[in-house]
Amino acid sequence: MSEASSAQARGLAKFGLSLNVLLVLVFLYAPIVLLTIYSFSGARNPGQWGGFTLDWYRALGDDTRVQDAIWVSIRVALVSTVLSVVLGTMAALALERFTFRGKKVFDALLYLPIIIPDVTMAVMMLLFFTQAFDLLDAWFGLRIAKGFATIVVSHIAFNIAFVSVVVRARIAGMDATLEQAAADLYATRWKAFVFVTLPQIMPGVLGGALLALTLSLDDVVVTQFVAGPGSTTLPVYVFSLIRRGVTPLINAVSVVMLAASLVLVIGSLFAQRANEGRRRREPAA
Amino acid sequence: MVPAVSMRALTKRFDDVVAVDALDLDIADGEFFALLGPSGCGKTTTLRMIAGLEIPSAGSLKIHGDEVGTLPPNKRPVNTVFQNYALFPHMSVADNVGFGLRMQKTPKADVARRVGEAIELVRLTGMEHRRPNQLSGGQQQRVALARALVNRPKVLLLDEPLAALDLKLRQGMQFELKQLQREVGITFVFVTHDQEEALSMADRIGVMGDGELLQVGTPEEIYDQPVNRFVADFIGRSNFLPGTVEDPSTVCLTNGTRVTVEHAGDAGEAIALSLRPERVQLTDRGAVPEGQASLDGTVSLVTFLGSGVVYQVALDWMTVEVRAENRPSVPRHDVGDDVSLWWRDDAVAVVPA
Numbered sequence: 345m346s347e348a349s350s351a352q353a354r355g356l357a358k359f360g361l362s363l364n365v366l367l368v369l370v371f372l373y374a375p376i377v378l379l380t381i382y383s384f385s386g387a388r389n390p391g392q393w394g395g396f397t398l399d400w401y402r403a404l405g406d407d408t409r410v411q412d413a414i415w416v417s418i419r420v421a422l423v424s425t426v427l428s429v430v431l432g433t434m435a436a437l438a439l440e441r442f443t444f445r446g447k448k449v450f451d452a453l454l455y456l457p458i459i460i461p462d463v464t465m466a467v468m469m470l471l472f473f474t475q476a477f478d479l480l481d482a483w484f485g486l487r488i489a490k491g492f493a494t495i496v497v498s499h500i501a502f503n504i505a506f507v508s509v510v511v512r513a514r515i516a517g518m519d520a521t522l523e524q525a526a527a528d529l530y531a532t533r534w535k536a537f538v539f540v541t542l543p544q545i546m547p548g549v550l551g552g553a554l555l556a557l558t559l560s561l562d563d564v565v566v567t568q569f570v571a572g573p574g575s576t577t578l579p580v581y582v583f584s585l586i587r588r589g590v591t592p593l594i595n596a597v598s599v600v601m602l603a604a605s606l607v608l609v610i611g612s613l614f615a616q617r618a619n620e621g622r623r624r625r626e627p628a629a
Numbered sequence: 630m631v632p633a634v635s636m637r638a639l640t641k642r643f644d645d646v647v648a649v650d651a652l653d654l655d656i657a658d659g660e661f662f663a664l665l666g667p668s669g670c671g672k673t674t675t676l677r678m679i680a681g682l683e684i685p686s687a688g689s690l691k692i693h694g695d696e697v698g699t700l701p702p703n704k705r706p707v708n709t710v711f712q713n714y715a716l717f718p719h720m721s722v723a724d725n726v727g728f729g730l731r732m733q734k735t736p737k738a739d740v741a742r743r744v745g746e747a748i749e750l751v752r753l754t755g756m757e758h759r760r761p762n763q764l765s766g767g768q769q770q771r772v773a774l775a776r777a778l779v780n781r782p783k784v785l786l787l788d789e790p791l792a793a794l795d796l797k798l799r800q801g802m803q804f805e806l807k808q809l810q811r812e813v814g815i816t817f818v819f820v821t822h823d824q825e826e827a828l829s830m831a832d833r834i835g836v837m838g839d840g841e842l843l844q845v846g847t848p849e850e851i852y853d854q855p856v857n858r859f860v861a862d863f864i865g866r867s868n869f870l871p872g873t874v875e876d877p878s879t880v881c882l883t884n885g886t887r888v889t890v891e892h893a894g895d896a897g898e899a900i901a902l903s904l905r906p907e908r909v910q911l912t913d914r915g916a917v918p919e920g921q922a923s924l925d926g927t928v929s930l931v932t933f934l935g936s937g938v939v940y941q942v943a944l945d946w947m948t949v950e951v952r953a954e955n956r957p958s959v960p961r962h963d964v965g966d967d968v969s970l971w972w973r974d975d976a977v978a979v980v981p982a
Contacts, residue, residue, distance in 0.1 A: 524682050525715035527702040529729035529776070539728075543719045 376602065383595035390592045400596040410597060413581035416492065420567075420577060421560040424499035429553045431500065432507025433545075439508070440515040441523075455509065457502040466569035469498045473570060490572030498570045499560045506559060507552035514548025515541075547615055554612040558605065631694045633658045633784050633816040634679060639688035641674050648674040650840040651688065656784075656833075658693075661810050661817045663831035665824060667863065671840040672820045676786050679818065680709045693783055703732070708777035709786040713793065714769045716761035722748065722772050723757040729780040747779035750809070767798045774806075778813060787819045791826060803830050824864045828852065836860050857980050861903040868909075868949045869901040871982055880979065884946050888922045889974045899982040906952035908976040911940060913960075914967040923971040924949070928962050942968060 383401070387394025404410055438444070439451055457465060473494050480486040522544065526536035542549070564579045571580060582597055632655040641649040649671040656662045664672040677683040678690060681702035690698045697705055708729065716725050727744040735743075748754055751771035761769055770790060777785055790806075791799045807830050810817045821827050827834050828848040835845045836859075844856045855861035858869055872882040874893045880902060881887055894900060917923040929948065930941035933955075940951045940962060949970060953959050962968055 519713070519715065521711050521713060521715040522717060524702070525709070525711055525717070526728070526732075528680055528682070528707075528709045529780070530703045530732040531728075532703055532732075535732060540717055 379595050380599050380602075383592055383599045385592050385595075388591055390590050390595055400592045403593055404596050404600070407593070409576075410578070410581065413576050413578040416495075416575055417561055417577040417579070420492065420495050420499060421557050424496045424503055424560050425553055425556040427496075428500045428503035428507050428556050429549060432504045432552060432556075433511050433549055435504060436508040436512040436515055437541075440512055441520070455505050457505040458509070462563075462565035465502060466498075466566040469494075469501065469566060470569045490570055491575040494570040494572065495567055495575060495577065498566050499563065502563075502566065503556040503559060506555050510552035510555060511545060511548045514545045514551075518544045547618060550615045551612055554608055554615065558608050558612075561601075561604070561608075630658060632656055632691075633660065633693060634818065635689075635691040635694075636675075637689040639675070639678065639690055640686050641671070641678060641683060642686040647840050649678070649685075652842050654835060654842060654845065656816060656818060658816055659814055661807065661819065661830060661832045663819045663821060663827035663834045664837060665821055665827040665834050665863075666837035668822055670837040672822075672837045673788055675837070676709075676788055676818065676820045679784065680707055680786050681705045682709075706783040707786055708780050708782040709788065710770075710773045710777050710790045712788045712790070714761075714773040716769055716772055716776070718761055721758050721760060722753065722764070725761065725772055726775045726779050728776065733780070743779050747775040750778065750812075751775045766794050767802065770794065770802065774809070778809075778815070782815060784816045784818060787817060789821055790819075791821075791823075799826075806830060828864070836863065838863070854978050855903060855980060858901060858903070861978065861980055866906055866950060868904040868906065868947075869980070870904060870947070870949075871899070871901050874898045874900055874979075882924075884924075884944070886922055886924060888977075890977055890979055891975055893979055900979050901982050903978040903980050904949070904972060904976070906939065906950040907937075908972055909949065909951045910971050911942070911951045911953060911962060912969050912971070914969050917969050917971045921971045923969045925967070925969050928964050928966045928968055931962070931964055940968075942970060 382390055382393070384396050384398065385392065385394050386397040386399065435454055439447065439454075473490060477488050480488060518541070522540050523536050526540040527533075531539065562579060563577075564583055567577050567580050568583070571577065576584075578597070578601065582594060582601075585591075585594055585597075634654070634656040636652045636654045639649060639652040639654075640647065652675060664675060666672045674683055678685050679692070681697070681700055681704075685698050688698075689696060692706060717728065720728070723744055726747050727740045730740045730743060744757075748757060751774050753768060753771050753775065756764065756768065761772065764772065770793075773790070787806075791802050794802060803826060806817075819827075819831065828851075831848060833845060833847055834851050836843045836851060838859050844851060844860050846854075851860065851864055855864065855867075861867040861869070870882055872880045872888070874896050875881050875887070876896055877893050878889055878891070879887055880890055880893050880900065882902070888902065890902070914925060924944055926942040926944040926949065928940050929943040932939040932941075935955065937955050938953050938961065940953065942949045942951055951970065953961075
């Protein structure tokens, strides 16, 4: 009797859990599915189904402003990722391998961009550029306008923090005597870094790079503040489209962005898996 | 002959802590030298200074006559076998072994030949393409040895290289390391806290304690004539019988027994007799050779070890440990037996109290 009732209770619990999972999945993914479906809708109103069409994707292909925005986004993402990976890795190495005056302060300040709100970061960057450009104008007569370069610099500013967090975790897990062994075997500091340290921390560096790339491609708030005329990234352009009335063109743009993000996320998952697999095969001595 | 390694007043301080205190030591070319001491005695710091992984705070450090005190590790003619081996996990065995040669820009053909020879020397032929994590602990250790020896260093440094191996493997490797050292003729400087390892392998041993070099000598000298209680106690086991020097060949123990020794020291000095457990003879009460000083006691504990038997013998004033061989000709004693202890005059060493 009690066995039967406990089995019943277990069945009920199982059903409840399954339902919960289903609801969570619907909540998370229904909007994405709807977005994708309506990007193929023939109606001008994005909430209305007007028969299947590829018109919006065709319109996307004809719209040079969207293409310009995509191109700017990609260039900003690539340049800021490369530079922030180099700088972030250097910062991570400095913090993990060396002691220097003001290390704790540097450590705390480095992670500030992760904590502070985007808007604060955006206003800070804007103020910084305005002041800096004023000074450059006053001292050297240099007239610089906001644009591609300011977007890149801003993205580097927040990406360094994320890259160094990821890379630092990897360096912390690496055996420091490997570098000593390299030095003992006649490697200069640079060669020890290239042949021993870098291969060991590569999964962290790649993970950091993918994170930086994604964050840069996604950013709206900071970019909106520091972008200039003629240098609009895709997210900022989409944001401005909404103000002029929503059409399924936005859906199409979003689906393209979604696909690109998915590729990046899957890529980073694979990098992580390779990383974990390697760790599993390297049991601590 | 110029020593392979020469230290003069070599000192290393970490902030306020003196890790190595004014070391004076010469290690001869081709010697197998062991630095022995408990953990924290400064032996590893000394080794790391020779390797260049620590910069001395003061003093001179020469390798084959050249001052190297502040040279970075990559500019020194020494190589190290690290305690955890520190093999590069992302490289094959062959790439690990060839790393030092490649860094020195040795021609490719030479690298291949010498790597092959080194791998053969440590008997790992056929494992060239394996990764370190596909090897057993003993094999990893051999890779670490080959990786260092392939560079033909003037001095090979070994930091507790056997500590990570299990007992049987460790004993096998002790023999093998000694054999290998004879074969290659390179100076080995070996750090260990295991006295048995040091005794069985080294040509000479330097015993360290608290950053200082306490005694340097052959294994026999260190074991038979320890300079103080610390050395006597650290190398093997010993009983310390307190007493006073009466004249250069007589010591009066605290219970009044007069004992003849070879070199007692200055009259009136408080000393201790260091008496190794295996050098004490245990007999039935009174069965002591004519004219030989003896101590009477009672067996308080018997421990059977297989190859021997260890007796704790309670005297009125202290307890003495005695080790007897487990041989049919050696009589056995039980707890509570009244016994006498005696030893040959040359079986004891006099150490400061």
